[in-house]
Amino acid sequence: MCGIVGFTGNRPAAPILLDGLARLEYRGYDSAGLAVRDGENRPEIVKAKGRLRVLVEKTNGGLALQGDCGIGHTRWATHGEPSELNAHPHASDDLNVIAVHNGIIENYQELKEKLIKNGYHFVSQTDTEVAIKLIDYYDKKYSGGPVDALARAMMRIRGSYALAAMFASHPGELYVARKDSPMIIGVKDGESFIASDVPAILKYTRNVYYIGNMEIARLEKGKVTFYNIDREEIEKTPTEIKWDAEAAEKGGFEHFMIKEIHEQPRAVQDTINSVVHDGKINLTEVGLTDEEIRSISEVYIVACGSAYHVGVATQYVMEDLARIPVRVDLASEFRYRRPIIDKNALVIIVSQSGETADSLAALREAKNMGIRTLGIVNVVGSSIAREADNVFYTLAGPEIAVATTKAYSTQLIAGYLLSIQFALARGTIDEAKYGELIAELQTLPDKIKRVLDDKERIQWFAAKFANAHDIFFIGRGLDYAISLEGSLKMKEISYIHSEAYAAGELKHGTISLVEDGTLVVGVLTQPKLFEKMISNMVEVKSRGAYLMGLTSYGNYSIEDTVDFTVYIPKTDEHFATSLAVVPLQLMGYYVSVAKGLDVDKPRNLAKSVTVE
Numbered sequence: 001m002c003g004i005v006g007f008t009g010n011r012p013a014a015p016i017l018l019d020g021l022a023r024l025e026y027r028g029y030d031s032a033g034l035a036v037r038d039g040e041n042r043p044e045i046v047k048a049k050g051r052l053r054v055l056v057e058k059t060n061g062g063l064a065l066q067g068d069c070g071i072g073h074t075r076w077a078t079h080g081e082p083s084e085l086n087a088h089p090h091a092s093d094d095l096n097v098i099a100v101h102n103g104i105i106e107n108y109q110e111l112k113e114k115l116i117k118n119g120y121h122f123v124s125q126t127d128t129e130v131a132i133k134l135i136d137y138y139d140k141k142y143s144g145g146p147v148d149a150l151a152r153a154m155m156r157i158r159g160s161y162a163l164a165a166m167f168a169s170h171p172g173e174l175y176v177a178r179k180d181s182p183m184i185i186g187v188k189d190g191e192s193f194i195a196s197d198v199p200a201i202l203k204y205t206r207n208v209y210y211i212g213n214m215e216i217a218r219l220e221k222g223k224v225t226f227y228n229i230d231r232e233e234i235e236k237t238p239t240e241i242k243w244d245a246e247a248a249e250k251g252g253f254e255h256f257m258i259k260e261i262h263e264q265p266r267a268v269q270d271t272i273n274s275v276v277h278d279g280k281i282n283l284t285e286v287g288l289t290d291e292e293i294r295s296i297s298e299v300y301i302v303a304c305g306s307a308y309h310v311g312v313a314t315q316y317v318m319e320d321l322a323r324i325p326v327r328v329d330l331a332s333e334f335r336y337r338r339p340i341i342d343k344n345a346l347v348i349i350v351s352q353s354g355e356t357a358d359s360l361a362a363l364r365e366a367k368n369m370g371i372r373t374l375g376i377v378n379v380v381g382s383s384i385a386r387e388a389d390n391v392f393y394t395l396a397g398p399e400i401a402v403a404t405t406k407a408y409s410t411q412l413i414a415g416y417l418l419s420i421q422f423a424l425a426r427g428t429i430d431e432a433k434y435g436e437l438i439a440e441l442q443t444l445p446d447k448i449k450r451v452l453d454d455k456e457r458i459q460w461f462a463a464k465f466a467n468a469h470d471i472f473f474i475g476r477g478l479d480y481a482i483s484l485e486g487s488l489k490m491k492e493i494s495y496i497h498s499e500a501y502a503a504g505e506l507k508h509g510t511i512s513l514v515e516d517g518t519l520v521v522g523v524l525t526q527p528k529l530f531e532k533m534i535s536n537m538v539e540v541k542s543r544g545a546y547l548m549g550l551t552s553y554g555n556y557s558i559e560d561t562v563d564f565t566v567y568i569p570k571t572d573e574h575f576a577t578s579l580a581v582v583p584l585q586l587m588g589y590y591v592s593v594a595k596g597l598d599v600d601k602p603r604n605l606a607k608s609v610t611v612e
Contacts (some may be wrong), residue, residue, distance in 0.1 A: 002029060002102040002314055003016035003074040004183065005201075006174045006194030007111040008221050014062030016345040017072035020193075020200035021052055023400075025601055029074030030082035034059065035089040035098045040171050043098060047087040069109070069172050070163045071194070073100035081125070090129040092136035093121060094262075099135070099165035101128040102196060103181040106159035116417035116524045131157060135165065146170055147227050150177045150216050154229060160357065164194050174219040178211045182355040182383065185209040187238075188315075190222035197353070198241055198379065199398050207238040210381040239381040257401035257493070261454060261585050262438045265445040267406040270395035270577065271413045272441060279438055281421045286374070287390035291426035296372075297342045302334050302362045306404045306485060307411060310350055310376075313481035313577045314415030321429060321437075322422035322572065331358035333363040348374045348418075352399060354382025363387055376414045378407050392418070401600045403493050405585050408485065412578050416441060419574075440572045444579070447569040451582040454566070458583055461548070462590035465519050468496055473584075474503040474540075475523035476533055482523045482550075482577050488586030493592040493602045503536040516544035521584070524551040524558065525568070525576035537561055550580055 003024030013036050021032060032055045033047035044065050048054040052074065059065055073088035088100040105111070108127035111134055116122070121131045134156060139149035146167045160180035167175065176183055183390035186193040188205035192486045195201045198208065209224060211217050215234070216227040223371055226234045253259035276280055283289075299318065301311035311328040318326050329339070331349070341347070347366040351359045354377035363384055366373050375388035378396050385391045404496035420437050423429040429437070465471070471490055473483035480502045501510045503522070514520065520540045524533045530551075537547055538561060549562035552570045559565055568579040592599045 001197070002076045004071070004072075004100050004102055004162060004164050004194060004196045006071045006176075006219070007191070008069040008172055008174050009191030010221065011191075012062065012066070013068050013070035014059060014063075014065040016204075017070050018052070018059070018062045018202075019071050020057055020195055021055075021074050023199040023202075024196060025052060028110060029082055030077050031075045031084065031087035031090050032073065033075075033087045033090070033100075034062075034065060034072045035166065036065040036067040036070035037166055037171055037603055043065075043067070043095060045089055045091065045098065047084050049082055049084045049087065069166065069174065071093045071098070071100050071166060071174065075607060078104055078127070081533050086124045086126050087185075088128060088161050090124060090126065090132050092106060092133050095169045097132055097136040097139060097165055099128070099132045099163055101131055101161055101163050101180075103156055104159045105131050105161065107157070107158075111156065130277075131161065131163065132165070139167070146173075146175045147216050147218060147231055150175060151227075151231055153177075153428065154179065154216075156215060162196065172221060174237060176211055176217040176219065178215060179213055180357065180383075182353070183211050183219055184327055184381075185211060185219065185224055187222060187224050190258070191217040192224055194219065199400065202241065202398070204335065206241045207239050208381070208387065209236050209240060212386075213383075234263075238542065241380065245458040253591075255401065255593075257403055257405065257599050258590055260401055260406045261582070261589065263397070264406045264409045264582065265448045265452075266595055267394075267396045267410050268413055268448060269445040272417070272444075273408040274393070274395055275417055275436060276442070279435060281417055281438065282417075283421055286392045287373070288421075290421075293422050293425040294332035295344055296324065296346045296422075296508055297344040298327070298344060298346075300327050300329060300334075300339070300341060300360060300366075301350065302329045302331045302347060302366075304331045304356055304358055306408045306488060307350040307356075307359075309481060309485040309488065310408060310411040310415060310431055311374075312347075312484060313412060313478060314419065316478045316481060317416060317574045318419040318422060321419045322420060323428045324426065326328060326531055329362070331356065331362040334358075334362040336345065341366070341369060341371055345371055346374060347371050348376060349384055349388060350376045350411055350505050352394075352396070352411075353377045354379045354384040360384055360387070366475055376411055378410070402602055403588070403599075408581070409578060413441075413444075416575060418509075437572065437574070440575065444571065444575060447571060447579055448582055450569050452586075453577055454583070455586050458566065458586045459590045462587050463594045466486045466494075466591050466594035468519055470513065471496055471498045471519045471521065472510070472540075473498065473521045473523065474506065474533075474536060475500075476529040477526045477575055478573070479523040479525055479529070479533070479580070482525070483521070483585070485581055486521065486523070486587070489585055489588035490591065493597065494595060495597065495603070496591065503533055506539060511540065511543065514543040514545050518545050519548065520545040521548045521550065522562070523580055524549060525580050526573055530555065534558070534561055550583060552576070570611050
């Protein structure tokens, strides 16, 4: 949520800042702004409410702002309504300190009252302005320089933040402070960059530094120095980002979402290949040995949104194959219910960005309890990746669309691979079954491609229901997990009310919502539950529902019941989610396109939820 960019170098800053903000639009925002300084001249601040294009027009593509040092921001409103006044950057009264901020300052009211007593005036409703004027207060009171002022402010601020600041006393330099909210720094050829996420600076450098919690960075042209909260200089090693710049471009597709849907076969293949060698799963880089797996008493999977749906699917697969108790928790609830966890448990945190605030908090809660943790993340060097005891990296590459597709699919693969290896290590499957499962897993990329070949039929069907008011998804077992994700895809990008239900619960209230013409999507990939699902679909059809069935090739008897059928290739029932989710992703996408909506940046949503 929100996006920060910063640049200092030997060329105009504003165009680079605008380019970086454009690559962070997926994070969600309602206003944007820039601050640019030209040497010791008075800095220029320009802000605009609405989409980034308003700021681009206001600054003539950045050409209207002179200077080679600057910061930019896209704001997601928390404290204060979306407005030009509340947009970042904010500044101290005399422009001594200018800064942008992601996160939430929890004690901003207390700090604001203190600053008002010391003669400060406030023009916005934001907590950010409070933080900036607190930094200015310490800078002037102690005259210790920017690092000292930031450190003192950090000791007083409660909450989460990523701050990027410019100080009048140090023109041409940028300063960064971080607690919990993500921030990366890149340095190359006499230039230095700041960003909330990799895509913003990927075209300029692939070597980045991850600033740690309660740390400060000083950026000069082509140089960065890091400090701890005690103002002591510390050393850091850069991380090389393997993604290339083209991976974050649309590549001829109309939207990032449809591009990323089509990238799923490659992303799935890459994630499988990262741990499967010569027909065996090797979790050495993940850091789990078979002996350690055997010592695990239970598994908790903790996540938010689509990653939570991955957890639901993985629970079915892991419990069935490995016969180990698995519980799935929403990260936002995990730590508040004071979970009772066995000391030999494993807590798995699933997050595309590795920065999801609730998931990160759940990870820290588990670690405080002395429980072993494993992160399934897509971003190398992210907070969850650094703090978890073990890490399974998914190889989805950069995912720009807010609605996840390929990251979800690679997380599923990670769940399958862990389940299979757990099963072998714990003796619940033999070597023959182990080999069969791995061989079938390796067929999934080609089978996903076959599903994508049927997209025109799904596009036609989606157009028919673009004006629907309610859509229900039903399934049993793993098909319920698939339904959860299909429903989320529909509601988040089409704004159609959509719900997923376990089909067996229909008679316990849900069926009262079905009216003439209501679209009900039934997912039927589990052979043992096929007939029960048919019965459920007959029940809703008798109440006037229009039925779409999603099943495997060969189950042609379904056409006697449903009005429209989508078939997927046959696979092992444990892996059906990987194939069945693709038509549901396409359906949500095409409904959104038919309605003329902003597919990649749906309203009120952000790609990376970095505040609670």
